[in-house]
Amino acid sequence: MVDMHAVANAGNRWVALLLQLDAGLADPGAVWAAVFATPELLAAVAPLDCIVLLATPALLTPALLEAMPANRVLFAIAATALAEGANRGVIAALQQQGYRVLIDCAASAGLVLAPTLCAVSRDWAGWDGNADGASGAISNPVAKPAALLALFGPHLARGVASAERRAQCADAGFAWFSGAYPLHPAPLAEANDAGLHQRLLSLLALIAADADARQIETLLKQDAVLAYQLLKLVNSAAFAPASPVTSCAQAIALLGRRQLQRWLQLLLFARPRCDGLGNALLPIAALRAAQMASLCALGGGTLEAQDAAFMVGAFSLLDVLLQRPMADIVASLNLPVGLGAALSARQGRLGQWLTLVAAPTPLACALRAADITPGHWWHSQLHAYHWAIQVSRSV
Structure with missing residues (x-):
């Protein structure tokens, strides 16, 4: 490999x-x-x-x-x-x-x-x-x-x-x-922003619960930075709208429900840091999410299963972003048992994939144990890097 x-x-x-x-x-x-x-x-x-x-x-x-x-x-x-x-x-x-x-x-x-x-x-x-x-x-x-x-x-x-x-x-x-x-980031001032954490957790809960678009729009309007990132995204070359998108409602309509959920999971990591640098977690979250979904697709998973795999990959860095224990985050989001177990304890099929995706270099024996061929792993890597690169250039 x-x-x-x-x-x-x-x-x-x-x-x-x-x-x-x-x-x-x-x-x-x-x-x-x-x-x-x-x-x-x-x-x-x-x-x-x-x-x-x-x-x-x-x-x-x-x-x-x-x-x-x-x-x-x-x-x-x-x-x-x-x-x-x-x-x-x-x-x-x-x-x-x-x-x-x-x-x-x-x-x-x-x-x-x-x-x-x-x-x-x-x-x-x-x-x-x-x-x-x-x-x-x-x-x-x-x-x-x-x-x-x-x-x-x-x-x-x-x-x-x-x-x-x-x-x-x-x-x-x-x-x-x-x-x-x-x-392993240095502590930042925003890590202690309780109001910001609550807004992010509320939005995450809506995403995880497949909430109505109006509920998501209402919460987005309470977070100017996140709303700006969403508008910046839908007006980028990746979407090339016929006319400028100027409201969260327009952005939600343009993206559609499935894309909206995926992009919002990643936009949580796009918030600029207080030191002015881009958030280094964004492309990594995109990489993990895309490779998890790709492994699921290559294994014959349904679209619903691929969305769940994507969510586990994206959410796997929330403990780093929020500087809180993953178990606490999972408990506050009321996630389905399988997703929560994958995130907090690396259990189940999704947890097994997440362990591989998060490893700097997965062992060949670990891939075999997960029934992943070297070819599938290679293609999932290429797909994930391609998508993560596009995400980081669009957001």
């Missing part, structure tokens, strides 16, 4: 996808050839680029490069590969062909780059280095701002596990970020 991870910029907007294979594969070149053999991948994630993580550039044959257009594919090549002169020659040839190359190394490793190599990638997963005492500052000399800013970049920090680590990486000169940091 191919590990796929979103890469975001400093504004929390997705800019690329990081692709990685298991280190123990006997023939990684053949796997990459299979991945890029059809235009399916690049079409699904457009307009984002793909960053391909490689241990060595030696596997990049001319035939493989034919399927990897330089305007869509970047390479993050392990720094250890630079020890061999032949690899340095391959990297130089890649750059001459227009490929962008990042040199990837561990957070604790020193690195001296050739003048032609102007961007680095660093893996911060599991790194607890802290030479600056209790401050937690990134102290690696190569990661200091002056050292990185002297290069063109953009520099990628991957395996970033928390908002604190992301801030440290940004201070050190990194501009692209990948990892679980959106799931």
Whole structure:
């Protein structure tokens, strides 16, 4: 399987996808050839680029490069590969062909780059280095701002596990970020807004209960930010209305009941943060929701079952958004037993899928236990990333 991870910029907007294979594969070149053999991948994630993580550039044959257009594919090549002169020659040839190359190394490793190599990638997963005492500052000399800013970049920090680590990486000169940091945000002022929480929970309860559109409209009018996000959505290029939509009633009529429910579940995550940044949870919620619905569809689920799977995927991040225990949220929404058990305890078929979708890299044995073939998983991933990218660009 191919590990796929979103890469975001400093504004929390997705800019690329990081692709990685298991280190123990006997023939990684053949796997990459299979991945890029059809235009399916690049079409699904457009307009984002793909960053391909490689241990060595030696596997990049001319035939493989034919399927990897330089305007869509970047390479993050392990720094250890630079020890061999032949690899340095391959990297130089890649750059001459227009490929962008990042040199990837561990957070604790020193690195001296050739003048032609102007961007680095660093893996911060599991790194607890802290030479600056209790401050937690990134102290690696190569990661200091002056050292990185002297290069063109953009520099990628991957395996970033928390908002604190992301801030440290940004201070050190990194501009692209990948990892679980959106799931571990810094506390924000709006997290203590009881009135906001009550409005969101009331709207969630209406969505979960398949409430009348008029009830939803009434509640939307009480939340100016959410109403604005809805109007912004329906007036976007994704819907291209014949004339501007200026009211919640018009927006609800344009979307229709099924689309309205799905979009409202995601718009809850679109609220701008008090620090002015976009909410990093929005595309992740869209990704989980879309992949859950896709897995259900591929398994022969009805439209009603797909909607339930979508809801579980979207709602799975409510505990992070509201900074409240999921069990409390589930109890307040009066969800059907199956949905509530999936969200709070990962139980049942939906809970099994959610465990896979939420995992950074699901194990092959876990997919087999869920009766999901590698092909179905791959297609569900592509569908989900395609939809999440469109959502983040429309909202």
